[in-house]
Structure formats: C-alpha cells, structure tokens
C-alpha cells in the first residue's frame with residue numbers, strides 16, 4: 001500500500017477520453033462515480049519502469065456498500081428488455097473502437113506486449129461485447145411438459161445477481177471483458193478486481209467505456225488491490241458468483257472461500273500444454289508453430305506450449321530448427337522498437353524463470369538457445385532433453401522457454417502429454433490426419449488443435465480447462481448462458497389450483 005503522486009505518463013491523452021487520468025487518476029469507480037481513496041497504487045511500465053498512472057486502492061471495508069448498491073440496480077437491470085441490454089453492449093464496443101490507436105499504445109505499454117498482441121487483445125475484447133449483445137437473441141427458457149394440463153410449466157434463465165470478476169495481468173482487458181460483458185448483458189451486476197499491475201487497461205478503461213455508453217450507475221464497479229481485496233470480494237455477502245482467472249495456487253484459495261460461502265465459482269487457471277511433434281510432421285512448419293506457442297508474449301500465456309514432446313527419430317533435427325528460430329527473434333521494448341519479444345512483467349517473474357532454466361541445465365538439459373537475460377528481457381530459450389526430474393518438465397514457466405521432451409513413440413508422446421495435473425490446451429503436428437485425430441482425442445485438455453499450436457481463443461468457443469486448469473467452467477458463445485444465469489422453474493395457471501385442505 002502506498003500513496004503516490006507521480007504524474008501519469010500516457011502520452012497526451014485526449015481530454016475526457018478513456019485514457020485521460022484527470023477522470024480516473026487516483027480513483028476507483030463504484031456506484032457510478034469516480035471516487036478518491038485513502039491510498040493509491042502506482043502503475044509501472046514493465047519495459048522502462050516508468051510510471052504510467054496512479055489508481056485508487058480499495059479496502060475490504062468498501063465492499064458492503066458497493067454490493068448493496070449493485071444488488072439494488074441489478075434487480076431493475078434484469079427486468080430491462082433484452083434489446084436494451086444488447087444495445088448498451090454495442091455502444092460500449094463502439095467506444096472502444098473509436099479510441100483504438102490510443103488503447104493499443106496503452107495495452108502495449110502496460111502489459112509489455114508487441115503491437116499484434118495488443119491488437120488481438122483489443123479486438124477480442126470488442127468481440128466479447130458484440131457476442132454478449134448477440135447472446136441476447138437466444139431463448140430465455142423452455143416450455144416444459146406439464147403434469148397438469150391446466151397449468152403452463154416453464155424453465156427460465158435468471159441472472160445470478162452480483163458477479164465478482166478477478167482477472168490477471170497478462171491479457172488484462174480481454175480476460176476481464178470475457179466475464180464482464182456476458183455477465184452484464186445477461187442481467188447481472190459486476191464488481192471487477194483487476195491485477196494491481198494492470199489496473200488501467202484491465203479496469204479504468206472498461207469503467208470509462210461503460211460510463212460513456214450510458215450503463216446505469218452501480219452495474220459495473222471497479223475495485224483495485226491485491227489478495228486482501230480479492231478475498232474480501234470472494235467472501236462479500238451478496239456477491240453470488242466469482243469468476244477467477246489466474247494461477248492454480250490462488251484459484252485453489254478462491255475455490256475454498258467460495259465453497260465455504262456456497263457461491264458459484266468459475267476458475268480458469270494455469271496450464272502446461274503439450275505440443276506434440278510426430279515423426280511425419282513438416283519440421284520447419286512445426287518449429288515455427290512451436291516457437292509461436294512458447295514465445296508469444298514472452299510465454300506469459302496460460303495456453304503456452306509448455307512441453308514440446310517430440311518423437312526421438314526427429315527430435316534433434318526439430319530442436320535445432322527451433323533453436324535457430326529462437327536465436328533469430330529480436331528482443332527489446334516492443335513499444336519503441338520493432339521486436340518480437342518484450343519484457344517479463346516483473347523482476348520476481350524474471351528470477352523465477354531463470355531459476356527453472358538454470359536448474360534444468362544443472363540437471364543435464366541441453367541449452368540450445370537463450371538462458372540469459374538483459375534487464376527485463378529474457379532471451380527465447382530452448383532446453384533439449386528435459387526429463388521429469390527437472391522443474392521445467394512439471395511447472396508452468398510463464399516465460400519464453402521451450403522445454404523439449406523426447407518420446408519413444410506415439411503412445412509414449414500421449415503418456416507424456418497427460419503426465420501433468422493441468423489440462424488446458426494441446427496440439428499435434430503430423431503429416432497424417434488420421435494420426436493427428438488419434439493422438440488429439442487422447443490428450444486430456446479443454447482445447448486441442450491438429451497441425452497448429454496451443455494458443456487460440458475466440459469469443460465464439462467454449463473456452464476452459466480440465467484437471468487443475470479449471471473447475472469445468474466454460475466462457476464464450478452459448479456457454480456463457482450456463483455460466484452467468486441460473487434456472488428457475490415456474491408454473492402458471494389462470495385459476496387457483498384447488499386443494500382439499
């Protein structure tokens with residue numbers, strides 16, 4: 001907790017625009033108002049350490065009033081016609097579209113990502129808003145068989161109520177929006193807690209967009225802070241559902257607390273996704289896909305290719321091509337230079353990644369590329385002959401590291417792919433569609449791709465993991481109906497039903 005007064009450094013924001021700190025600086029957004037708080041959080045640019053802005057910090061004691069107000073406005077919002085709710089989502093999408101260039105800059109700077117990553121994140125977030133609007137053409141329920149012909153029997157989808165959303169720093173806008181947009185569209189109110197490292201693009205601009213779009217006050221609330229505020233949100237009386245995207249360790253804690261209070265909880269957690277290369281694959285294409293899968297956004301993606309599982313016959317050749325590609329990737333500040341690999345989010349993460357790499361080398365892995373860093377930039381790293389004795393085999397690294405594990409045959413590759421508690425994504429590279437299908441079907445994951453890599457997402461698919469990558473929740477498309485509404489059985493009769501009592 002700190003009180004900081006540095007000036008925000010986002011380059012000349014449009015006055016009154018989404019990034020204008022005179023609106024949101026040192027504030028949180030609750031009950032439809034930007035409010036000052038007793039303490040603030042400094043937002044640091046990972047590439048330079050410069051201050052990008054200062055936001056208000058929330059306290060656990062703020063929550064009861066926020067929830068109480070959100071409950072009241074949610075009850076009215078749920079009764080609004082679907083088209084009115086849909087129109088609001090479309091307006092918020094247009095607000096983002098109109099601010100596109102400045103938002104892309106801000107996403108790049110706050111998350112340390114390349115331009116393409118920012119484009120995917122902003123475009124995906126806008127898609128989430130349009131998909132949430134489109135969701136409202138779906139039926140709101142079903143007419144059920146009735147045991148009494150005089151009475152109509154219905155199942156209705158009703159909003160859950162107030163939904164708490166906790167999001168991480170790697171794709172802060174998108175991973176918040178994929179819950180926020182469908183939740184509000186389907187008649188819920190939301191309290192969002194972004195990661196304290198990315199509260200501007202992961203929070204302030206969302207609040208501003210809904211404000212500009214005319215969302216009724218109190219339906220979207222932004223609180224800032226870390227674990228204490230996050231746990232208070234999970235435990236807050238009146239918050240009926242939590243969606244959490246983040247690490248498995250914290251997800252376990254969030255799940256425990258939600259269980260204690262009998263709350264619905266959607267957990268989207270970590271991964272160690274297998275990227276299998278069979279011996280009939282096009283190795284040049286496979287290595288290009290594998291490099292993308294492990295190095296995109298410095299490997300700080302839940303679906304990153306966590307293990308390259310390569311059949312022995314082609315393993316050395318594949319490893320050499322992958323290492324050549326890794327060595328060729330330019331590294332630096334992606335906002336100011338033309339690079340492919342930017343900074344890691346913070347020094348703690350850099351030290352953790354380096355320790356995993358050095359431990360693997362000490363344990364006998366062959367370092368074919370990288371393994372060093374300059375400032376916040378970790379060089380794309382290829383580790384060959386990784387074994388289960390090394391932490392690089394087991395742990396989610398969240399850095400630009402490609403561990404290669406040699407498999408004896410197809411069956412062995414499947415065994416290694418499933419030799420993890422995680423189960424988010426997976427991929428198989430092969431010259432044979434039959435082999436691809438056979439292997440892909442046996443990978444225990446929520447997402448799997450044949451002749452592609454592991455990182456794919458889109459608003460129109462049921463996104464989620466198996467094992468410790470999640471608790472079975474699925475975001476996207478019509479899965480959002482199941483996540484953000486509950487069934488209510490209703491019967492209707494024109495006359496009172498007679499009873500003998």
Ligand code: NAD
Pocket residue numbers: 166167168169170171175193194195196225226227228229230231234245246247248250251253254268269270271301302303396398424465469
């Ligand atoms: P994290 O778990 O440390 O933090 C995520 C969020 O939880 C942040 O907002 C943080 O402030 C909050 N938090 C921390 N402690 C809390 C507590 N005790 N109670 C409530 N909230 C708390 O995760 P991270 O390091 O920011 O993100 C990286 C992780 O997220 C990786 O494991 C990655 O795989 C995962 N992730 C998963 C998905 C997915 O869709 N499955 C997507 C992106 C990232």
